[in-house]
Amino acid sequence: MQYLLVLHVSESGWGQLTPEQQQQGTAAYMAYGEALRKAGAFLGSNRLKPSSNSTTVRIANGKTQVLDGPYADTKEQVGGYYLIDVADLDAAISWASRCPAAGHGVVEVRPVWQMQ
């Protein structure tokens, strides 16, 4: 089954780290991605730019509304994702628990709707 691991993290956290800590953090994510690839579970991943760069769009009463900022203005924002393919939820939870973001944020395990 495919799962999207959605990384919800505090955006201010990164800037408060020392350059060494940032380097360490980046290395941890690199290693995690590598482990996923080696296990044959990796389908895709991206780190997202801060939500201050977000724009939200919706159509209300036939008019397109464009707003600056993310959909939900919360302390933790979606900072990236991993798309993985594993046997079941237990395997997905196991990978989610290894994700560095589980240590400084929250990882949501969301099953992907498989087109049949």
Add this chain to the structure above:
Amino acid sequence: MNFAGGDDARKTADAVARRSYGKLVAFLAARTRDVTAAEDALAEAFASALVDWPQNGCPRNPEGWLLTVARRKLIDSVRRRQTGEAASTQLQILAEGLEDAAAQAERDMQIPDKRLALLFACAHPAIEAGIRAPLMLQVVLGLDGETIASAFLVSPAAMRKRLSRAKEKIQQAGIPFAIPEREELPHRVDTVLDAIYASFAEGWTDASGTDSIRRNLTDEAIFLARLVVELMPQEPEALGLLALMLHAEARRPARRNIAGDYVPLAEQDPQLWTATLIDEAERLLYRASAMQSIGRFQLEAALQSAHAHRRRTGHDNWAEVVQIYDALIAITDSPVVAINRALAIAEVHGPEAAAAALKDIAADDRLSEYQPYWAARAELLSKTGAHDEARQAYEMAIGLERDTTVRAFLQKRQAALK
């Protein structure tokens, strides 16, 4: 499941439902994880059996018969719901997988028992905690939503909705039908044990054993607990749970007199207790205690052990009993435990102290319609001489009781008040 068909066919179907429901569901849902579809197919198979068996006689292997029919119904329903090329591929995989496994099962005259894996799926941490036990009762034991709702004190409509949401989650989120990895196992065991105990308690309410399906629940619960003990011999709480249930089961023959009247523990004849079950329970509890990791079920079993010992030897051990209740309250924070602790306190410190202890928990909203609370309150008040209040408490207890023999017992006690 409960069938309204004719005689022998109905009896056989009842028996197979009790023995094999969870096995069949586990088998049918293993590939797709679609528990609802498996249950629907199985229900249709049982309905067919009630038409077919009275005409053609009960099959030699009723389990296999039901599996064959349910499998066909399941494949039909997938076919009806899905169209297109991808669907037909998926259908083929499903059909072939089920076909092979079923052929094997029918050859061996037995369906592999995957109930434990099903239990772990039902008790998965991704399933809302409050629905795990009801889910097991339905999926593994085949209880209908209404019976489960009344056991768990919620409305049938709400219970049905929550059950179907949980089954949806099992399928959509990909919760595995598997026994967890060793490191995950301890956390996952507790929820399984809780649910097994809940099914035992549900079966236990029918003490006279007139309702065969509910009485069988205690057997099913003991069966499942034995299975867990076998798989995890180093899990003291599983041993504790089994010991607890065996102690209770041992007293079944003494719970009613020849006239069918309810007999409370204090008035039971210990000679009527099943000694082999008590001995087995004691051995299990001893094994558990050697593992030095105390828990709720071991404490509850220790209580049953203490009660049995007191009644058989005449040795007063109420002070120890209160101590065990204190330890139990520290772990569970359960108002039900608090009620029983108050009754034990009455034996050590007198009814006034017990009534005071009961007053502390009276504010708990969960108790206002909880029969044992009112029965305990009535008994303590009658001992303190507050007969008017006792009469009112008995009135509530009688009004809330489902079992006619217990109701009659409470009415007798109420009538004896001055």
